[in-house]
Amino acid sequence: MSISGTLNNALSGLGAASRAAEVVSSNIANSLTDGYGRRELQLSATSLAGQGGGVRVNGVARMADLALISDRRIADAELGNAGVLQRFYNEIESSIGLPGSDGSLSSRIDEFETSLIEASSRPDSQPRLMAVLRAAEGVASQMRGISSGIQQLRQEADTSIASAVSDLNTRLQKIADLNHDIRAQTGSGRQASGLMDQRQAMIDGISEMVPIREVPRDNGEIALITTGGAILLDGKAATFSFSPVGVVTADMTIASGALGKLSINGEIIDTTKGHHAMIGGRIDALFRVRDTHAVEIQSAIDGVARDMMERFEDPNVDPTRAPGAPGLFTDRGGALNIADEVGLAGRFSLNTAIDPGAGGVIWRLRTGLGAAGPGDAGDATQLTRMIDALNAERVPPSGGFMAATRSASGLTADLLSRAGADRQSAEFELTFAASKQQSLRATELQNGVDSDHEMQQLLLVEQAYAANARVIQAVDDMLDQLLRL
Numbered sequence: 074m075s076i077s078g079t080l081n082n083a084l085s086g087l088g089a090a091s092r093a094a095e096v097v098s099s100n101i102a103n104s105l106t107d108g109y110g111r112r113e114l115q116l117s118a119t120s121l122a123g124q125g126g127g128v129r130v131n132g133v134a135r136m137a138d139l140a141l142i143s144d145r146r147i148a149d150a151e152l153g154n155a156g157v158l159q160r161f162y163n164e165i166e167s168s169i170g171l172p173g174s175d176g177s178l179s180s181r182i183d184e185f186e187t188s189l190i191e192a193s194s195r196p197d198s199q200p201r202l203m204a205v206l207r208a209a210e211g212v213a214s215q216m217r218g219i220s221s222g223i224q225q226l227r228q229e230a231d232t233s234i235a236s237a238v239s240d241l242n243t244r245l246q247k248i249a250d251l252n253h254d255i256r257a258q259t260g261s262g263r264q265a266s267g268l269m270d271q272r273q274a275m276i277d278g279i280s281e282m283v284p285i286r287e288v289p290r291d292n293g294e295i296a297l298i299t300t301g302g303a304i305l306l307d308g309k310a311a312t313f314s315f316s317p318v319g320v321v322t323a324d325m326t327i328a329s330g331a332l333g334k335l336s337i338n339g340e341i342i343d344t345t346k347g348h349h350a351m352i353g354g355r356i357d358a359l360f361r362v363r364d365t366h367a368v369e370i371q372s373a374i375d376g377v378a379r380d381m382m383e384r385f386e387d388p389n390v391d392p393t394r395a396p397g398a399p400g401l402f403t404d405r406g407g408a409l410n411i412a413d414e415v416g417l418a419g420r421f422s423l424n425t426a427i428d429p430g431a432g433g434v435i436w437r438l439r440t441g442l443g444a445a446g447p448g449d450a451g452d453a454t455q456l457t458r459m460i461d462a463l464n465a466e467r468v469p470p471s472g473g474f475m476a477a478t479r480s481a482s483g484l485t486a487d488l489l490s491r492a493g494a495d496r497q498s499a500e501f502e503l504t505f506a507a508s509k510q511q512s513l514r515a516t517e518l519q520n521g522v523d524s525d526h527e528m529q530q531l532l533l534v535e536q537a538y539a540a541n542a543r544v545i546q547a548v549d550d551m552l553d554q555l556l557r558l
Contacts, residue, residue, distance in 0.1 A: 080548050085127030086541035089116055092130050093534045097527050104522040107277070109270050111522050138520050142273070143287060145517050146280035147300065148510040153281040153355035155503040161226060161362045162496040165370055168222040169489050170215075178219065178377075179485045181212045182463070186482070189460045192438070197450035202435045205456075206427060213402060213423045216378050220323065220419035223371050227321040230363040231332065235317040237282050237356050238335070245310035248275050248297070252306075255293040265293055279305075283354040303337055303350035311337050323371050323416030327364045335360070369473065370492070371416070376472015377488055378402075378418040381481060382409045383470075384462040391455065393441030399424055400442070401459070414471060 096112045103109040119129045170177020185208040192201040251272040258265035276297065279285060285305060288296040296307035305311050316333040318325070325331035327345060335342045335351065342350050344360040351357055384390065385400035386409060394400060399408040405420045425431035427438050440448040441455050466478035474487055 076548055076551065079544060082127040083541045083544035083548070085119070085129070087538060087545070089114070089128045089130055090534050090538035090541060094531065094538070097531045097534060100522045100527050101524060104524050104527075106270070107274055109522065111520075112266060138517070139287065139289075141513065141517055141520065145510065145513040146277065146287075147284045147353075148506065148513050149277070149280040150282070150284035150354035152503075152506040152510045154353055154358040155499065155506040157230075157355055157358035157362060158366070159496070159499040159503040161230075161366060162492065162499045164222065164226055166489070166492045166496045168219045169374075169492050172486065172489065176215070177489075178212075178215050179482060179489060181208070181215045182482050182485055184208045185212050186460065186463050189456055189463070193453040193456040193460065196439045196453040196456055199435060202438050205438055206423075206435060209401065210423050210428075212381070213421050216374065216381075216418045216421040219374050220371065220416065220421075223367050223374070224321050224323060224419070227363045227367045230359045230367070231317050231321055234333075234335070234356060234359045234363070235315055237359065238313045238315040241279060241282055241356070242310075242313055244275050244279050245297075245306055248272055248279075248306055249308075249310040251275065252294045252308075259293040269293065281354065282356050283351050299350055301348065301350040301352045303342075313337050314339070321363070323375075323419055326368065332363065366495075371418070373472045373474070373488055373491065374418040375414050375416065376469050376474060377484055378421045379409060379411070379414055379471055380467070380469045380484055382417075382421075384465060384467070384481060385459070387462065390458045390462045391441050391443070393443035395443050398443065401427070411470075 093114045096114045100111055114130065117129050119127055170180065172179045174180060185205070188201070188204045188208040192198070192205050195201050251268055255265040255268045255272070258268060272295070276285070276287065279297075283305075284300040285297050286300060288298060288307075290296055290307075294308075297305040298307075299305060303311070314336045318332060321332070327334060335344055335356075337350070344351065344357065345364055349357075382400060382402045382404070385402055386394075387400075388394070388396075391400065397408055399406065401424055403422050403424050404410065404413070404417060405422055406425065409417075424433075424442060426433040426442050427435060429435055434447075436447040437444060438459075439450070439452065439455055440446070463481045466480060466483075468476055468478055469484055472488075474484065479487065
């Protein structure tokens with residue numbers, strides 16, 4: 074090999090070593106940066122007239138396991154979905170309350186029954202009758218509170234959907250812009266790895282909202298498609314639309330048109346179906362909370378309210394009550410109307426005929442709602458009938474409960490049991506989704522920047538640089554000797 078060829082080889086080696094050092098330092102500096110893809114220097118040998126011509130730097134490749142990243146993104150969506158449902162069912166169980174806990178629905182009903190038993194032993198005692206009044210109002214208040222809490226959760230879900238849709242539109246447009254920039258950089262022969270890092274981080278932000286797959290396109294561009302088949306990005310970003318409402322009430326449903334629907338590029342997506350284009354992810358879970366799960370829970374608590382009203386509207390419980398008149402518990406002062414059961418728990422209230430604060434008289438608890446006078450102060454017959462009404466075994470006519478007879482407290486226990494089972498199931502799904510996501514994330518990080526490996530590479534780069542420098546020094550010494558001849 075000629076001296077000039079040797080010098081060219083060594084100089085190209087120095088250039089490659091210098092570039093390799095830059096790549097290694099960049100990897101180490103970004104070892105903790107989310108979305109950063111490890112860089113590798115791409116080299117190839119060159120030849121001139123059949124002779125070795127040194128080394129050529131072909132470019133810097135961004136290393137990423139796309140299949141693993143895709144699986145991790147789907148796991149992100151599953152985790153987001155499970156998290157929304159777990160928080161919802163946890164709130165529902167807390168609002169109903171655990172048996173024996175202060176303020177729970179079951180405790181309110183137990184307190185009501187206990188106050189009736191105490192009042193029946195001393196029907197002439199006004200303090201004991203007032204205790205019955207307070208306990209009954211506690212039951213009514215708890216019913217309304219649970220219903221109000223359910224609608225508040227639906228409202229929060231509606232608001233969260235609007236926020237997520239806005240964020241989704243913004244991120245998709247930014248990814249489309251990054252796609253354009255990457256295409257321009259790649260087309261001009263420049264490296265676009267930094268832009269690809271930004272794009273990956275942006276896509277990761279979307280993956281929690283909806284499960285997506287990344288599809289490669291020419292010149293470094295990508296397309297994004299949901300696992301349900303909706304095209305989020307392919308050259309142009311899709312546009313999502315959603316209109317939130319100010320207040321959500323129990324009678325408002327997506328079927329009635331009272332609640333906003335999700336659309337993509339003007340096409341409505343039916344989020345109530347078992348499978349749709351946006352299934353999975355946090356957005357899907359929010360829709361299911363608003364339109365399915367919360368509606369089912371509301372129906373169940375309405376069923377409990379109806380059962381309670383029917384128990385005290387039974388003519389055998391209060392013979393003094395006029396036909397069609399409300400019983401001890403009312404629908405905002407009116408009798409039960411089974412055609413208007415939706416949202417009944419939110420309207421569940423105590424009959425004002427027994428409330429001195431509302432113009433009623435307390436002795437009607439002892440004598441009956443339709444009694445003309447206070448009657449015998451020692452007669453506990455009516456109070457005993459009310460106790461029997463609470464303990465009567467009957468099949469709940471609505472609410473989605475199994476067709477089995479229950480007392481009032483038994484039905485409440487079933488309601489809590491359902492909420493508890495749903496919460497436990499949601500927690501199991503959350504734990505599984507979190508474990509899966511963390512496992513995939515850990516594997517992804519293992520394939521990322523390994524600081525120890527990069528330091529070893531840096532040592533090799535240093536050795537290569539020193540070797541090429543020694544060759545140049547040797548050529549310089551040789552030329553110096555020749556010039557002295």
